[in-house]
Amino acid sequence: MEIKAIGCEPLQLKRVHLENSHTLKVYQENGGYASLRKALGMTRDEIINEVKASALRGRGGAGFPTGMKWSFVPKDSPKQKYVVCNADESEPGTFKDRYLMERDPHALIEGMLIAAFALGSETGYIYTRGEYKYLIDIMDKALDEARSAGFLGKNILGSDFSHEIYTHTGAGAYICGEETALLSSLEGYRGHPRMKPPFPAIEGLYASPTVVNNVETLTAVPQIIEMGGETWRNLGTEKSGGTKLWSVSGHVKKPGVYELPMGYDDMEKFILEDCGGMLRDDKKLKAVIPGGSSVYIMNAEQIIGKKVLLDYEGLVVGGSMVGSGGFIVMDETVDIMESTKNLTEFYKHESCGWCTPCREGTDWLLKIFNRVASGGGQPEDAQLLLDICDNIEGKSFCPLGDAAAWPIQSAVKRFPEDFKKYLLRQDVAPVEAEAQKF
Ligand SMILES: Cc1cc2nc3c(=O)[nH]c(=O)nc-3n(C[C@H](O)[C@H](O)[C@H](O)COP(=O)(O)O)c2cc1C
Ligand code: SF4
Structure with missing residues (x-):
């Protein structure tokens, strides 16, 4: 399994290869929680504006601009506000979030804390599918470490900001990855989706303002605060900022999790060179589903020689969508x-x-x-x-x-x-x- 960055410095994958990368010690030795300290010195609007400037778009599938979503949360609401991390990762062909949680859990906690501070939230939840129980154990240990070090709980780092994060597992239903079904499930009801509007930012968990974000979306937030929204945006394109993880499976020699700059300029090169080419040398590329299974399948003619750009706009022009970034590659033997x-x-x-x-x-x-x-x-x-x-x-x-x-x-x-x-x-x-x- 390959886990590497191509065409950019690793950001999401910066720490995952380090020994004990899941521990607070290693996280802090490599710059961890510096962005939280920085964020605590900023105003809530400044944080949201940095996230807007970054052109970060939700990595869970819909690609909604994150800064804009955060700005919908009413500032003056007397209700409790919630930050919910969607770690359900139920989309077929998608396995990036699990690597982030397994190898860099503090990056998720730090991202959630910055979001919580920006939104004025005291409570957060990490919701995973039932099959990810082992990740919940890793996350719970990381939350304990963060709490003991004063990053979580009451008066974080001596400030007047308090926030607690809880983990929660579903029972493995795909629909519980849909944000409103997730909220129903989190409340203890059957995981049915809810009518939108009202959107969760206005009326979400327990009918209170709630931001639901994907794991990869939240782990990008400390990077944005560290380097500034504009700089992060410039790693990608004007409309699709930063870098993105792609889960690659199927008939390639090097399946794995790849970090690419948004707008990486050739889907064909990515599959046939970066991912090692076709698994069986004598078999040709036949089809790719690039965004998890819930997007249009592309045939080889739409990819070979077409220089399809890997970002939100480029994949639409190419005939599909980014979705969850789960590349399922099929050779000519597939019916x-x-x-x-x-x-x-x-x-x-x-x-x-x-x-x-x-x-x-x-x-x-x-x-x-x-x-x-x-x-x-x-x-x-x-x-x-x-x-x-x-x-x-x-x-x-x-x-x-x-x-x-x-x-x-x-x-x-x-x-x-x-x-x-x-x-x-x-x-x-x-x-x-x-x-x-x-
Ligand atoms: C059937 C279905 C399953 C979904 N599964 C996931 C999932 O497993 N993880 C995820 O982050 N988003 C999933 N989504 C998208 C969420 O509804 C939502 O858009 C996302 O969590 C918002 O976070 P983001 O803005 O950071 O992407 C799913 C959507 C649908 C319709
Ligand atoms: S709400 Fe309707 S569209 Fe959505 S999963 Fe249920 S049956 Fe399907």
Whole structure:
């Protein structure tokens, strides 16, 4: 497993290779908690303005500007305010947050503390999926260390700022990574998403103002305070500041967690050189899902020779999205119908069942996939899959519906041959007609 920075100095990965990198001692020896001290000497607005200037965008999937999210929290609200770290990391192909928590837990604590100070919050939570129990043990030990050293608890570093952080595990449901479902789960209810608006910044945990941020978003905050928002932004691009972690899995020689500057200028080079090239030398690149499974799948023609930029804007131009930054690389041996069926099993299983389009739609999609895979494919099935996706996308209560539809829509349209071979009358080509439009 490779864990390294390419095209930039390691920032997120600065400490992860050090022996005992998870301890307070090593963290402090390498500059840890200096940003918290600096932040305590700043005003709340100054901190939020630095984060705005950094162009940091949420690393959990949606890419929402972090500074703007923080500025939505009402300053004059008499209610308790909360900082919640979304450490659910349930997106398929995504495993960066676990490395940060395992090897650099104090960076997360420091990021949460700076956020809490900026927002006037006394309580924070780190919410992980149930399978990450071992990380909770690491985080709890780090929280104890931070508390003993005066970084956490009452009157932090002698100031009038007090903040406590608690860890909490879910039971492993994908939907509990969606921020409002996470908050329901944290309150002890079933993890159903909630209506937005009101957004969590106004009415979140216990109906109080709450900022929910991803692990990687929060671990970037001490870096921004240390070097200043503008400098951090300039590591990336105007609209996508800083550096970003990418989890790379699949048919490459060097899977792992890579830190790249935002706007890294060639997706093809990243896969075929930086990640060691295709796992089997004699096999060609066929497909990549670059943002965890909940984004459009790209075919090789969209990547090879296209210089796709790795940032929020570049990947949209290239035909997909940054999402959670989980690169799933597939070579020519992969049957895209089979792999899309596999993803549909996941979304059907993880649909929380709250709203009809997603609950019924994912079930129908899987039934069709199963029939097609078992030899009962009909020529109209490709179009049928697309029609069902149309009835889920944009019509579901939360973004899981879109997430279930996007991989299928793009797979059917960008890999028509992989579907066509399963259909009985191969002279009928509705898939090809659709592909022309995409
Ligand atoms: C089905 C679903 C699952 C999600 N899972 C995660 C997750 O595991 N981790 C995460 O940080 N965000 C996840 N998100 C995104 C969150 O809803 C939210 O946008 C994010 O936590 C906000 O933090 P950020 O602004 O720092 O990205 C998920 C969203 C959806 C719709
Ligand atoms: S879209 Fe799916 S996961 Fe989201 S509320 Fe509806 S049923 Fe639940």
